[in-house]
Amino acid sequence: xxxxxxAMNEHDTTPVLPGQPLLRNQDRPxxxxxxxxxxxxxxxxxLEREFIEPDWTRLPGYRDVTKEQWESAQWQRxxxxxxxxxxxxxxxxxxxxxxxTDLQRDMLERATMSMLVPPQMINTMDERDxxxxxxxxxxxxxxxxxxxxxxxxxYATRDSLHEADMWAVExxxxxxxxxxxxxxxPTCPQYCGHCTRMDLVGNSTPTVxxxxxxxxxxxxxxxxxxxxxxxPSVRDxxxxxxxxxxxxxxxxxxxxxxxxDIPNIQDIRLATKALxxxxxxxLQTEVLESMERLGGKARERGVSIAVHxxxxxxxxxxxxxxxxxxxxxxxxxxxxxxxxxxxxxxNTTPKDLLNLSFTLLDRCRxxxxxxxxxxxxxxxxxxxxAVWEAQALQHALMGYLPGFATPRIVCDVPFVGKRWVxxxxxxxxxxxxxxxxxxxxxxxxxxxxxxLRRRYPYYDPIYTLPESGQGWWREHTRELLPAS
Ligand code: SF4
Numbered sequence: 367x368x369x370x371x372x373a374m375n376e377h378d379t380t381p382v383l384p385g386q387p388l389l390r391n392q393d394r395p396x397x398x399x400x401x402x403x404x405x406x407x408x409x410x411x412x413l414e415r416e417f418i419e420p421d422w423t424r425l426p427g428y429r430d431v432t433k434e435q436w437e438s439a440q441w442q443r444x445x446x447x448x449x450x451x452x453x454x455x456x457x458x459x460x461x462x463x464x465x466x467t468d469l470q471r472d473m474l475e476r477a478t479m480s481m482l483v484p485p486q487m488i489n490t491m492d493e494r495d496x497x498x499x500x501x502x503x504x505x506x507x508x509x510x511x512x513x514x515x516x517x518x519x520x521y522a523t524r525d526s527l528h529e530a531d532m533w534a535v536e537x538x539x540x541x542x543x544x545x546x547x548x549x550x551x552p553t554c555p556q557y558c559g560h561c562t563r564m565d566l567v568g569n570s571t572p573t574v575x576x577x578x579x580x581x582x583x584x585x586x587x588x589x590x591x592x593x594x595x596x597x598p599s600v601r602d603x604x605x606x607x608x609x610x611x612x613x614x615x616x617x618x619x620x621x622x623x624x625x626x627d628i629p630n631i632q633d634i635r636l637a638t639k640a641l642x643x644x645x646x647x648x649l650q651t652e653v654l655e656s657m658e659r660l661g662g663k664a665r666e667r668g669v670s671i672a673v674h675x676x677x678x679x680x681x682x683x684x685x686x687x688x689x690x691x692x693x694x695x696x697x698x699x700x701x702x703x704x705x706x707x708x709x710x711x712x713n714t715t716p717k718d719l720l721n722l723s724f725t726l727l728d729r730c731r732x733x734x735x736x737x738x739x740x741x742x743x744x745x746x747x748x749x750x751x752a753v754w755e756a757q758a759l760q761h762a763l764m765g766y767l768p769g770f771a772t773p774r775i776v777c778d779v780p781f782v783g784k785r786w787v788x789x790x791x792x793x794x795x796x797x798x799x800x801x802x803x804x805x806x807x808x809x810x811x812x813x814x815x816x817x818l819r820r821r822y823p824y825y826d827p828i829y830t831l832p833e834s835g836q837g838w839w840r841e842h843t844r845e846l847l848p849a850s
Contacts, residue, residue, distance in 0.1 A: 409720045409766055417729045419684045422489045426458030436485070437686070439646035443555065447483045453506065456485070460493035468508035476512055476745045477571050478564040482557040484644045490682045500679045500712040504749070507559040511711065513747040516828045520843045522742045524565040524574070527778055532809045534597075535589040536581050540809035541783055545602035545633075548590050550621060552579060554609035556643040558676075560709060560749050562741040562778075567608055574744075591624045594631060602633040604674070611640035611647045615656040622660055626667050634669060639676040641702070642683065645690035654693055661697030670700040675732065678706045678713050680725040688730040695731065703735035708756060708775065709749040713737075716762035719773070723763070727771050734773040739787070741778060742825065752826035753777060753800045756787040781808060782822045791821060796835040798826030 391397055422428040422436055435441040447453050450470055454461050473481065483505050491499045503511060525531075529547065534540040537549040549566065557568045570576045579586065594600055603625055610618055618636075625631050640647050647653060664671040673694055677683060691702050704726050708714055713722060723734035737759075740750045751759075760775040767773075776784040782804045792801040801821040811817040828839045 407766075408762070409717060411720075411724065411766070413721065413724055413728065415680065415721070415725070417683075417685065417688075417725070419686060420489050422485065425456055425460075425489065425493060427456035428485060428489070431485075437646055437649070439644065439650050442484050442486055442644055442646050445485050446555065447485075447488060448481055450481075453481070453483075453488075456488050457493055457496065460496060462496075465496055465508060468510050469506055472507050472509040472512070474572050476509060476517060476573065477507065477559065478574050478743060478745055479557040479559055479561050479567075480569045480571050481506060482555070482568070484556055486645065486684075486686070487556060487643050487682065490679075490684065492681075500718075501682060503711045504559050504678060504709050505556070511748055512745060513827070513829055516747050516839075518744045519742050519747055519750075519825050519827065520839070520847055521825055522744050522746065524743065525563075525577075526742045527562065527780055529563070530565070530577070534593050534809060535586065536579060537586050538590045538593060540597075540600070542808070543806045544600055545604065546594070546600050547604045547606055549607055550587060550590075550605060550610065550618075551583065551608045551613050552576070553612045554607060555611055555640045555647065556609075558639070560707060560740055560743070560746055562707075562738075562743060563608075564743050587621050587624075591621075591628065594625065594628050598630040601630055602635075603631055604635045604637055606637035609638050609640050610636050611638045611644060615650075615653045619656045619660060622671070623663060626660075626663055626669050632669060634664070634671045635674045635703075636671070637674045637676075641673060641675040641690055642677045642687050645684075645686040648690040648693065649686075657694065657699075658697045661694070661699055665698045672699055672701040672703060674703050674705055674735070676706060677704050677722065677726065677732070678709060679718065680721040683722075683725045683730055691730050691732055701733055702731065703733040704773075705736045705738065706734075706773070707738050707740050708751050708759070709740055710751060711749070714751055714755065714759065716759060719759060719763055720766055723767055723771070723773055727767065734767065734771055736784070737773050737775045738784075739775070739777045742780070747827045747829065750827045752798060752830040753787055753790055753793060753824065754795065754826075755830070760787055777802070777824055779804075779822050779824050783808070796832060797838055798828065798831045798835055800824045800826070 422431055447456060450466060454466060487501060487505060491501045496502050529539040532539045532541045539547040552566050554567060561567055564574060566577045568576060594603065605622060622634060625634055660671060694702050706713065706722065713719055719737065726732040726734045739756050740746055756775050756777065763772060775787050777787055778784050779802045782802050785802050790800045791803050801823055803821055804818065807814065807817045828836055
């Protein structure tokens, strides 16, 4: 019963207007004529991309690499790309001189993270168009990717979320009432250009001298456990870094097992991008055995343990990622969830986000949980989106995925925490300033009577503003910022 793309009333040629019920056949009042069917949608499902491990031997640097080598975590770590020379060796002539110079200039003038890309991730880049490749754009940024007039927002800062300001002990951020973030180490098997912990994580770059933990790791970890024993209002610990894949499996197990021994800890989440960037790590026997023991102890103690990973583009998901993920379910982990980051030029179209979300869900059984707006760290303007853009993307995602797997797009507002992008309290679109409120005190506001009444600002990238708004920032930036 459909004509010209619209539903019709039964035995009638009058089209039904949107929102009006179908008129029923009066002779057969109980009868319902089925008329719904699949139709063209803004996003096409099923997925079109073939789900296979890309053939690494197509790349000049990996021509002779065997399957056994490729699947070895040791081989992957030993051949992780750390500089332009190694990148050139991997891609050969696919990496043009023009792009190589562009990357080199970025490393010297703008990069907040040093280069560190495992072969597994290199293999998910499209060597035929490296300039436009989404994975290259965030793992190996080029100078010409960045914004020229405003490479950084005037209010961009290192540690833009003030995580260190909220340390209860070194590396343990107590920002929310019932949960904490434990930064157990400052390194990862891969370094992402947009890393929000650029203040702390990774090696120093020509433009950023990194903060170094002052306490020894075993002491820090013991102090974290001790704080949690003394703080029964905390029930949930995100064990992060850095990336937990860089901690020897036995030491990680001891710490996580120690958390499970604390009666108030009910939820533990292990944060690792390496599940995607270096799945080989999680396929090593000693790591598998360790995760299996943790899954077993969690079940015994009635604690939920889950993995949180960080995938920003569907191309990065391969059968090896699915294989490593599957073990966590076998070991009784409650879930594996993805927390991606919205990055312009990488994933800020509805198609990119839906392709990624469906690939996570269908191919890897990973829950598309959050997409964070890229934080206001230095030199991130070209990746960042405005709040209204994030709201439009959230709208475009609704209704395609199951409700439980529809990712929430969130803005991590400094001194507030994650807010769903539609929760903005007030929004000056001309100047790109949004205002947010909160319903709890962070760990440093226990004696601040204004904390729950204050409105906290967040800033859109200036180049996304109307000309009048851009002009306002050009005129006022100097007077707004504290004199240095
Ligand atoms: S894996 Fe996470 S912590 Fe490590 S560099 Fe990437 S974003 Fe930063």
